[in-house]
Amino acid sequence: DTGVSQDPRHKITKRGQNVTFRCDPISEHNRLYWYRQTLGQGPEFLTYFQNEAQLEKSRLLSDRFSAERPKGSFSTLEIQRTEQGDSAMYLCASSIDSFYGYTFGSGTRLTVV
């Protein structure tokens, strides 16, 4: 296991289209997090899963955003009807629990044109 994988690395989409990102965490990590980072800012929390349960969602996660983690393994983040303001780096991280460090993926950079 080489770490947290995110796919795709880059995505360019037209405004109004739907996009889906995938995150494969480290296999023994039961916690999975999605963050969004815009230029010059630190990452902002979007949502958190413990196993397959989505336990927390940020107010940043509007109705156009949905995340799933079926069977507590990989996770997907879908954005419907993309807007230019959705352009950002979407980061996934996983951990065993809150007492251990986090491992981050390389992120998916979304550009909405």
Added chain:
Amino acid sequence: KNEVEQSPQNLTAQEGEFITINCSYSVGISALHWLQQHPGGGIVSLFMLSSGKKKHGRLIATINIQEKHSSLHITASHPRDSAVYICAVSNSGYALNFGKGTSLLVTP
């Protein structure tokens, strides 16, 4: 929400200099994290600490719980240390709360 402030925002140093990046936060935490982010986005966890001091190679991280303050030191800095260094805190909840980062450039 825990407010996390980092200073400086930008830092340029010459190779070999001793570097200090500071982080302060507003409410009690369970742990503080120092992370490194290179251009292109990948984030690497450097340290997680809840008290005292940790050292790894040329990197040293300290935390003062009473003062709600942490520092990241880089000794004998090198151009390959150039990156954004981010401080993040975790409470008893789930998510990390991040600072905006300190952009470090080390020139030869």
